Amino acid sequence: MQKIFEQLSVTKHLLFWTLLAIPVSLTAGSLVALFLWLLDVVTRFRWEHAWLLYLLPLAGVVIHFLYKLWGKNSEAGNNLIMDEIHQPGGGVPARMAPLVLITTLITHLFGGSAGREGTAVQIGGSLASLLGKWFRLSKEDTRIILMMGIAAGFGAVFGTPLTGAIFALEVLAIGRIKYNALVPCLIASVFADIVCSAWGLHHTKYHIRIVTDFDFLLLGKIILGGVAFGLAGYVFALSSHSIKSFSNRLIKTHKWLIPVTGGCIVILLTFIAGTEDYLGLGVTASSPDGISIVNAFNENGVTSWSWLWKLVFTAVTLGTGFKGGEVTPLFFIGAALGNTIAMLTGAPVELFAGLGFIAVFAAATNTPIACTIMGVELFGSDYILYYAVACFTAYYFSGHSGIYTSQRLAVSKKDGATLED
Amino acid sequence: MQKIFEQLSVTKHLLFWTLLAIPVSLTAGSLVALFLWLLDVVTRFRWEHAWLLYLLPLAGVVIHFLYKLWGKNSEAGNNLIMDEIHQPGGGVPARMAPLVLITTLITHLFGGSAGREGTAVQIGGSLASLLGKWFRLSKEDTRIILMMGIAAGFGAVFGTPLTGAIFALEVLAIGRIKYNALVPCLIASVFADIVCSAWGLHHTKYHIRIVTDFDFLLLGKIILGGVAFGLAGYVFALSSHSIKSFSNRLIKTHKWLIPVTGGCIVILLTFIAGTEDYLGLGVTASSPDGISIVNAFNENGVTSWSWLWKLVFTAVTLGTGFKGGEVTPLFFIGAALGNTIAMLTGAPVELFAGLGFIAVFAAATNTPIACTIMGVELFGSDYILYYAVACFTAYYFSGHSGIYTSQRLAVSKKDGATLED
Structure with a gap:
């Protein structure tokens, strides 16, 4: 009973x-x-x-x-x-x-x-x-x-x-x-x-064509990509935290000077980069062939260093007190880095852009299972195993501090030891 | 450094x-x-x-x-x-x-x-x-x-x-x-x-056709199905544990009499059921239109009570000391129950067979996330949300004891309270 x-x-x-x-x-x-x-x-x-x-x-x-x-x-x-x-x-x-x-x-x-x-x-x-x-x-x-x-x-x-x-x-x-x-x-x-x-809102559709059956060489490239995605997530979290603490130590009074400096640096960066495509959200660009998340899924859709540019732009913007999320820029950084890695290693560009999209996010937020499922929800199930390999590997290589400082550490990545309930 | x-x-x-x-x-x-x-x-x-x-x-x-x-x-x-x-x-x-x-x-x-x-x-x-x-x-x-x-x-x-x-x-x-x-x-x-x-081993392919866009009525049926799948998993775990402990209390010496009795009951059940389709693994049957997991994906492929028959056959077999796993019979019970629920409520049969397949297993083993992912690995990503709804609901309705007695209880299903690290 x-x-x-x-x-x-x-x-x-x-x-x-x-x-x-x-x-x-x-x-x-x-x-x-x-x-x-x-x-x-x-x-x-x-x-x-x-x-x-x-x-x-x-x-x-x-x-x-x-x-x-x-x-x-x-x-x-x-x-x-x-x-x-x-x-x-x-x-x-x-x-x-x-x-x-x-x-x-x-x-x-x-x-x-x-x-x-x-x-x-x-x-x-x-x-x-x-x-x-x-x-x-x-x-x-x-x-x-x-x-x-x-x-x-x-x-x-x-x-x-x-x-x-x-x-x-x-x-x-x-x-x-x-x-x-x-x-x-x-x-x-x-x-x-x-x-x-x-309410009539529609989300951007991404698409990864089926490129290949399972092969070991591709798996190797994906693991390598996973390491790179993890390190990129790590560098992103580190830079935005560092910019925040550095600017707060540098500017002790008149804190409003921090976003002023940040804004000026973003303007300067735009001149150096020679494009406005790293400003804003970046899902699409103002011109159809501009640098954007959507174009990162195409060969030569972004430059080799687009991922680093977006990383710097975003770390400066958010590190100096502007508002918004980190995730869409992380998608951008990941998709662009995936594109670069694919071009360098001769791997399928669409697949690697998709893997970077979810894996850099997985690394910076320490959420590999959610991101694997995001891969399925956004790109379909054909590559679920690759999503998991990329996200899990990236998760391991992003260190123990993500973008959320209030995230607790329950299980160590180094040896699997339980640290907290 | x-x-x-x-x-x-x-x-x-x-x-x-x-x-x-x-x-x-x-x-x-x-x-x-x-x-x-x-x-x-x-x-x-x-x-x-x-x-x-x-x-x-x-x-x-x-x-x-x-x-x-x-x-x-x-x-x-x-x-x-x-x-x-x-x-x-x-x-x-x-x-x-x-x-x-x-x-x-x-x-x-x-x-x-x-x-x-x-x-x-x-x-x-x-x-x-x-x-x-x-x-x-x-x-x-x-x-x-x-x-x-x-x-x-x-x-x-x-x-x-x-x-x-x-x-x-x-x-x-x-x-x-x-x-x-x-x-x-x-x-x-x-x-x-x-x-x-x-080594040349191939696994059975299952297929769920895309039947419909999202609708609330279908979602309601899936939640109802999830409850039924959860209760089926619960009843299965309960019966095999009960048969085991009951037969051990009944037969105190000459323990070998337990499997003898179990074997005789299975023979008897086969006569009562009038079919051999509930014996063995059940992925396919000896005749192409026999009762099996594969045929549970077709309209009228199984009878209304096939799920209960398989449950009883398996609980007796495993509860009296025979060996093998529980999961494939759980797939059978779930797919057959899904078929029955679909026929009763006018829902798509293939979809419900697939949902039952993973959700009864999720309930009996308390592994809703693994089973949601199994849905994607076996049936593709189109219905990932339905897999999750069915598995998570079933998980909640299977009580706190699954088929593995060594499983520990970490978080209560009733109020979400943490019970153990």
């Missing part, structure tokens, strides 16, 4: 979370849809008005003071949400959602090199936190609703619901997934993706 | 495990290939000589005494391997591999209803343990090589390497994956699968 009660109590638990998922995903999905639409509008506007870049330092000052005046503790962004899941404290402020939305749009309008997943995750997280307070959830349930917020934001922004759910569970600690919110996260991300699509 | 040493030490770690993976996967892959070939031979032989079934009670006695005389502690099978990973002790005896191979073939030759993954996992595990002793591995490294053995056996026997690697990590505890052997397991299962295929 006790066993039957167990199933009944699971049913109750799931019904409860399904009902809670509805407001989370309706609001998060809709706000992410609005965000994606506005992002598209400001990106096109910037393409038509190239001079906006010169106002980037000024935009940085505006963002700085917006957070200083109204931000409370929300500047910590994704890390704050993760901290609240690890150890519920003061909660995630509701103002995080509008603030990050507006400041990300400002960053993109004036040409900062940034992404969008951070914004979506923060929108999801802060809405979830607000709902949690309204419904007076317990500490344990607040953790779950925050994870649902992450899943909803991530699932909606990239149109990859299963990846969103796994990501929300996997990102919290390096080397471990716990299933304490498996189904709630899946429900939230599926619903949020449906809501976002219902 | 310390950071660079970190990457170097990861490289050393990975090279070490890649080298160790070669003997593990060469031996495990080859032995699994031999096993699959012999399994095919004995199955065909039994189809041609139906009278062999009447010797099943006698075969049970032989298996009983084989283990009693030479088995040492290897009768514990998969559970022993899992125990050794949790808490390294006396090790897995090398004799486990030949013993389980021979006794599984005996079970199948005389018509016991059983699977093959248990056998493959035990072959992999005992070979890995032997190699670990030869190479004088430390306790921590012995755990990793045992996981590699599980991954190699599982990857090779079903031709699903990524599933094998994830399964080896996921099966150890309910509600948690730890990445302490992520890449070693992947290397071992990929190599073992390649070795097994190189």
